[in-house]
């Protein structure tokens with residue numbers, strides 16, 4: 001089901017500029033954007049995957065990962081095919097890269113916004129998550145869904161690589177409650193060579209969305225030999241601590257995947273080293289992921305250092321939340337930062 005990709009504008013030379021992401025594709029009639037799901041047809045930019053979900057699940061919100069966002073609740077999660085990045089380590093390459101690798105073909109089941117919200121309520125979810133592939137490439141589908149979700153009392157979460165334009169964030173912000181944004185590395189060469197993107201726009205998105213008051217958590221997948229030096233890890237931690245030391249940072253274990261099957265999995269020791277660096281740089285909340293490590297995936301109160309949310313499981317999905325209403329520590333009364341209700 002195609003629909004007009006209205007986050008776009010016509011340029012003086014007749015091309016259409018897509019204003020959804022910072023790839024800023026300028027397209028002639030018949031051309032596709034880098035994501036493979038936005039195309040100029042009959043003089044309009046079309047979103048080819050509107051209402052077509054390629055992956056749908058009811059997930060623990062911890063899987064997004066979001067640890068300071070309605071802990072222990074379920075999030076109705078969906079995505080389409082297509083992506084504006086081309087990460088060689090993509091865990092969902094079968095949907096994200098599908099149009100690019102299959103002659104612009106797309107697939108998905110018919111799932112309009114209204115039905116997503118109905119299903120989310122039926123499955124007793126507290127939120128809708130736009131995830132699995134990059135949500136900004138199906139922006140208009142997310143926008144319509146997010147608006148209906150808010151009307152139904154559900155929150156909205158973007159799980160994203162952070163390439164949204166300011167215009168995309170401004171437009172969606174009234175309905176967007178949380179974002180998990182990847183910081184995939186901290187060098188432009190990593191972004192260019194491994195992901196087909198640039199570093200600076202991602203850092204800019206994190207700052208901009210944070211300034212808008214959207215709750216943000218970040219994720220770094222640590223890939224041995226590519227982005228796991230002490231210096232690079234420390235630079236990410238410094239950037240984040242400088243912006244907001246209360247912004248949670250998820251350190252995720254890499255497993256060989258897609259075009260990076262020749263790289264070993266991340267050792268647990270690397271995750272722990274990165275965890276310590278994050279703490280040394282002043283981050284209040286650092287977590288490891290893709291590994292069952294109760295000690296490093298639980299939340300400790302910054303006021304008294306006692307455990308306030310216990311988590312177990314590879315994605316921290318088994319949750320015992322000791323926080324009182326409003327995120328208050330039951331031991332010392334410190335108010336932990338997050339979206340708790």
Ligand code: SF4
Nearest residue numbers: 018021024025033035
């Ligand atoms: S969303 Fe797609 S078409 Fe639009 S700028 Fe990004 S890659 Fe290009």
